[in-house]
Amino acid sequence: MAYNILIVDDQKMQRIALQSSLSENPDYHVVDAIGNAELAISFADSRRIDLIVMDIVMTAGMNGIEAAARIKKDHPEVKIILVTSMPEVSYVEKAKEAGVEGMWYKEYEVMPLVKVIERVLKGEKIIPESTPVLTIGNAASTDFTARELDVLRKVVYGYTDQEIADALNMSRWTVRSHVNSLMQKTGFKNRVELAVNVRSSGLVIDE
Numbered sequence: 001m002a003y004n005i006l007i008v009d010d011q012k013m014q015r016i017a018l019q020s021s022l023s024e025n026p027d028y029h030v031v032d033a034i035g036n037a038e039l040a041i042s043f044a045d046s047r048r049i050d051l052i053v054m055d056i057v058m059t060a061g062m063n064g065i066e067a068a069a070r071i072k073k074d075h076p077e078v079k080i081i082l083v084t085s086m087p088e089v090s091y092v093e094k095a096k097e098a099g100v101e102g103m104w105y106k107e108y109e110v111m112p113l114v115k116v117i118e119r120v121l122k123g124e125k126i127i128p129e130s131t132p133v134l135t136i137g138n139a140a141s142t143d144f145t146a147r148e149l150d151v152l153r154k155v156v157y158g159y160t161d162q163e164i165a166d167a168l169n170m171s172r173w174t175v176r177s178h179v180n181s182l183m184q185k186t187g188f189k190n191r192v193e194l195a196v197n198v199r200s201s202g203l204v205i206d207e
Contacts, residue, residue: 037063038061044078045074068099101127156204
């Protein structure tokens, strides 16, 4: 009996490409290829689904991690692989917390997605231990401390020093120190340049 697979990605060409690839394997039956994470929950509630391959970042509505957590709570037998092109630093831990079996970075993984699907269906868990390392100005993303990343996320979203201090329960002077450290490490001249470059890198995109 073929495995029932649901593809969830808001990029039509991505859906078509993966569906075409999987359709070549007689052991796989693509139930549907949809562009909405919330609709995936309905599919899991109403159909026999063995595996969901779901993008994390959606243009509207619930993201893939949120939908995965909902599905795993009600249907723990459904295997889920989350995919993304965004190396957001929080995604690996959030994927683990959601209880998914796999996570795959579109732009960074050496192992093809079809191989990840094969191994997950055989019962393996394929989740990276860490986020891909990015170059941000003069720094590697691994050069930033956890607290600097907390501050950086707020800087990217345009928070003032006082707003960051209030949100993260620290003094404004501590915030200023972290921002100065981030600019020294990256070599950017001001916080606008820092925010623009970090946001475009995808390192922090999710509040």
